[in-house]
Amino acid sequence: MRAMLLSKLAPIEKNPLRLASVEQPSTRKNGLLVEIEACGVCRSNLHLIEGDWKKYGAPSMLPIIPGHEIVGIVRKVGSSVRRIKVGNRVGIQPLYSSCLKCEYCRSGRENLCESAEITGETVHGGYAEYIAVSEPFATLVPDSFKPEYAAPLFCPGVTAYKAVQASEPRKEKSIGIFGVGGVGHLAIQLAKIKGSRVVAISRNKEHLDLGKIVGADSTVQLVDDQEVFIENMKKKEGLLDSAVVFAPSEHAIDAAVRSVKKGGTVVIGVFGNIPNFFFYEEKIIKGSVIGSRKDMRELVSIAQESGLKVVSKKYLLEEANDVLAKLKKSQIQGRAVLIP
Numbered sequence: 001m002r003a004m005l006l007s008k009l010a011p012i013e014k015n016p017l018r019l020a021s022v023e024q025p026s027t028r029k030n031g032l033l034v035e036i037e038a039c040g041v042c043r044s045n046l047h048l049i050e051g052d053w054k055k056y057g058a059p060s061m062l063p064i065i066p067g068h069e070i071v072g073i074v075r076k077v078g079s080s081v082r083r084i085k086v087g088n089r090v091g092i093q094p095l096y097s098s099c100l101k102c103e104y105c106r107s108g109r110e111n112l113c114e115s116a117e118i119t120g121e122t123v124h125g126g127y128a129e130y131i132a133v134s135e136p137f138a139t140l141v142p143d144s145f146k147p148e149y150a151a152p153l154f155c156p157g158v159t160a161y162k163a164v165q166a167s168e169p170r171k172e173k174s175i176g177i178f179g180v181g182g183v184g185h186l187a188i189q190l191a192k193i194k195g196s197r198v199v200a201i202s203r204n205k206e207h208l209d210l211g212k213i214v215g216a217d218s219t220v221q222l223v224d225d226q227e228v229f230i231e232n233m234k235k236k237e238g239l240l241d242s243a244v245v246f247a248p249s250e251h252a253i254d255a256a257v258r259s260v261k262k263g264g265t266v267v268i269g270v271f272g273n274i275p276n277f278f279f280y281e282e283k284i285i286k287g288s289v290i291g292s293r294k295d296m297r298e299l300v301s302i303a304q305e306s307g308l309k310v311v312s313k314k315y316l317l318e319e320a321n322d323v324l325a326k327l328k329k330s331q332i333q334g335r336a337v338l339i340p
């Protein structure tokens, strides 16, 4: 099969991904062979490829096929597969597998499992024509979804959903979404679906416009001076009940912590330090990473019922290096999706 293979970590401008012909993956007893229709291009793919995550042990092997937001059609099933049939449409998220036995797995938090495998980081991912996956970690996807719509649900979608849930969205609550990219534009809609008042926050004016388009009630621009930002927030919205941070910077995290009320909740979905935290304000800070299988199923049904909009654009698999270079320069609106 064709795949975009990463053999050496390098800056994306050096075109580290190379189109290669590799062996089609084999399936186990409980496994599925999926013919990939689309795979989303995530900023974390860029970090992985450029070596930013070497210190966290990712990727754990080279060469590797990156990509972790995948949708496709099941072409083969193993002998013990029951729930899923050949011809079904499924999606695969970053959580490729987990032990299903530990305390995290038994309590529906398999995304925290110590022996979790991550798609495209510890096992081959979706920048290819085929992928194998075990049945418990494949999520059924309605046939009515277009591939470029469905694929982004499997990383930005589930990431946004779990983080928004952690911010405890409900009517009468105001939630700030910091960062309006691939994840943020979905988080805005998901918080709206839950009835909250949503404020989109970004440095980038075009991203703020996107926030408006997908339904944010208002927008506040992030600026270098935190005092100015907080003054603007107070004038426009007042302090927030909760904030969710997807903008990968300490500055955005700090702005989020400052912009919630005392006792408010800040959910952080990116790497970054928390420079200012005062116990006497009783704020709650939570981390949120990808999602569980249940989160994934819930999101797919919410997408079906609510008409969640996914802003995405299709590219050819072979264009992966160029697409990632554009992403690096913030020249991609919403999500880029590779079609093999």
Ligand SMILES: [Zn+2]
Binding pocket: 042, 043, 044, 045, 068, 069, 094, 155, 156
């Ligand atoms: Zn991702």
Ligand SMILES: [Zn+2]
Binding pocket: 098, 099, 100, 101, 102, 103, 104, 105, 106, 110, 113, 114, 115
């Ligand atoms: Zn486990």
